[in-house]
Amino acid sequence: MIDLLINVTLLTFLAITAVAMVRMTDLFAIIMLFGIFSLLTAGLFVVMDAADVAFTEAAVGAGISTMLMLATLALIKAHQEKKPLGRRPWLPLVVVTVTGAALVYGTTDISNFGDPLAPPHTHVAPYYIEQSMADTGVPNMVTAVLASYRGFDTLGEVAVVFTAGVAVLLLLGSRRKKNNSTVDKEDSNDS
Amino acid sequence: MEFILGHYNYWVVIFLMMVGFYTVISRGNLVKKIVGLNVFQGSVFLLYISISTIEKGTVPILKEGFEVYSNPLPHVLILTAIVVGVATTALGLALVVRIKEAYGTIEEDEIHRQDHSL
Numbered sequence: 001m002i003d004l005l006i007n008v009t010l011l012t013f014l015a016i017t018a019v020a021m022v023r024m025t026d027l028f029a030i031i032m033l034f035g036i037f038s039l040l041t042a043g044l045f046v047v048m049d050a051a052d053v054a055f056t057e058a059a060v061g062a063g064i065s066t067m068l069m070l071a072t073l074a075l076i077k078a079h080q081e082k083k084p085l086g087r088r089p090w091l092p093l094v095v096v097t098v099t100g101a102a103l104v105y106g107t108t109d110i111s112n113f114g115d116p117l118a119p120p121h122t123h124v125a126p127y128y129i130e131q132s133m134a135d136t137g138v139p140n141m142v143t144a145v146l147a148s149y150r151g152f153d154t155l156g157e158v159a160v161v162f163t164a165g166v167a168v169l170l171l172l173g174s175r176r177k178k179n180n181s182t183v184d185k186e187d188s189n190d191s
Numbered sequence: 192m193e194f195i196l197g198h199y200n201y202w203v204v205i206f207l208m209m210v211g212f213y214t215v216i217s218r219g220n221l222v223k224k225i226v227g228l229n230v231f232q233g234s235v236f237l238l239y240i241s242i243s244t245i246e247k248g249t250v251p252i253l254k255e256g257f258e259v260y261s262n263p264l265p266h267v268l269i270l271t272a273i274v275v276g277v278a279t280t281a282l283g284l285a286l287v288v289r290i291k292e293a294y295g296t297i298e299e300d301e302i303h304r305q306d307h308s309l
Contacts (some may be wrong), residue, residue, distance in 0.1 A: 004196065011203040014237075018210040018230055027222050027239060034226050041233050042240055048244040050253070050260040056273050057236070064253065065229065072284040076291040081220040082298050092217035100209040104202060112197025114246035116259075121245055125262040134261075141263035142249040152210055157271050164278035171285040 003047055010044045025081040031069045038062035052142045200241040203276060207234035219299035221287045232276050239265040 014037065021033045038061035045054035073079070111118040128141055128149070138144040147155055207230060214227025241265055242300050243265035251263040 002195050008196075008199055011200065013205055015206055015210075018207050021226060021230065022210055022218075030223060030226055034229060037230065037233065037270055041237065044237065045240055048240050049248055050243065050266050050269075051235070051239045051250045051252075053240060053273070054270050056270055060273055060277050061233070065280055068277075068281050068284055069222065069226070072287055075284050076222075077299055078291070079217070081223055084235070089217070092213055092289055095216065096209045096213045101210065103205045103208070107198055107201040107205070108207075110195065110198070110201060111243060114202045114244050114248075115197070116245055118242070120242050120262055120265070125264055125302050129260050130249070133248055139253040139262065141253070142266045142270065145263055145267045150267065153271065157275060160275050161278045164282045167282050169284040171282075171289050 007044065007047050010040055010047065014040050014044070016053075025083065027073055027079050027081060028070075031066060031073065034069065035066040037064050038065065050141070201238070204234045204238045204241065207231075207237070221290065221297040221299065222284075224299075225283050225287065227274070228283070229280060232272075236269050236272065239269050 017033055017037045017040065021030055024033065038057060042054045042058040042062060045057055062073075094186050105133070115121075128145060132141045132144040132149075133139060136148040138145045140150065209231075211227045211234060212229030214230065215224050218224060219228065243262040245259060245261050246257040248261040249257050251260040251266065253260075290302065291297050294301060294305055296305075
């Protein structure tokens with residue numbers, strides 16, 4: 001019961017934080033709110049029994065993402081968002097409301113939160129819960145799947161992160177010497 | 192009441208998803224757009240972890256005396272997604288820095304005006 005209470009409270013806080021983020025125009029405040037958003041998400045993951053995900057989110061989401069955004073803010077030296085001119089300010093709101101309503105209609109079919117008989121708990125997962133110790137000798141099932149059963153997927157993930165890192169270096173690495181030229185958008189494509 | 196409590200997670204997830212979506216399509220500031228994308232992404236993480244939760248379950252680490260564990264497979268998916276998400280965020284922010292240098296602004300409508308594209 002206390003779990004459910006914490007869960008509902010944190011989710012409500014998340015919703016409030018997200019709305020505050022949309023309404024603010026100060027970029028620094030928005031980024032700090034995003035840090036709070038990530039931390040609340042990490043807390044929710046703990047309540048929902050996902051410890052591994054929680055500390056990844058706390059370290060990578062709340063820590064590194066927020067830091068990267070602050071670094072960007074320092075580089076671009078812009079601290080205020082301009083109010084959108086808005087040719088049709090109601091159009092995004094209509095799109096979002098319609099999409100949201102369709103998705104909420106979709107949730108009427110989904111089984112209740114934490115239902116032990118929900119389809120995700122009855123088909124594939126029991127195999128990993130029962131066999132992972134015998135198959136891999138790792139007590140932590142998340143680690144067993146991540147590094148052993150799906151080791152190649154994790155290798156693919158490393159490739160993605162490496163590609164992103166190389167792309168960031170290509171975009172920003174040659175910045176210093178080109179500071180004076182204004183039209184050099186195409187330069188980053190040539191290597 | 193049970194239906195509302197059982198679906199509250201999913202509704203908040205949808206609300207967050209739509210707030211992120213709204214930020215991306217209605218705001219012109221590129222940094223704010225990236226924050227919006229991250230909110231959207233965070234809501235998807237919450238959706239998966241909500242689905243993996245099981246009543247009276249515990250963290251999926253084997254230990255004597257515990258029988259019910261939450262589903263470890265969505266945890267693995269989301270662990271991967273968080274790390275990849277940060278990589279793509281970093282790439283997006285690098286593009287913002289380059290756009291600022293090339294155009295002198297990070298507001299979308301000003302960029303369009305300079306390009307005469309809108």
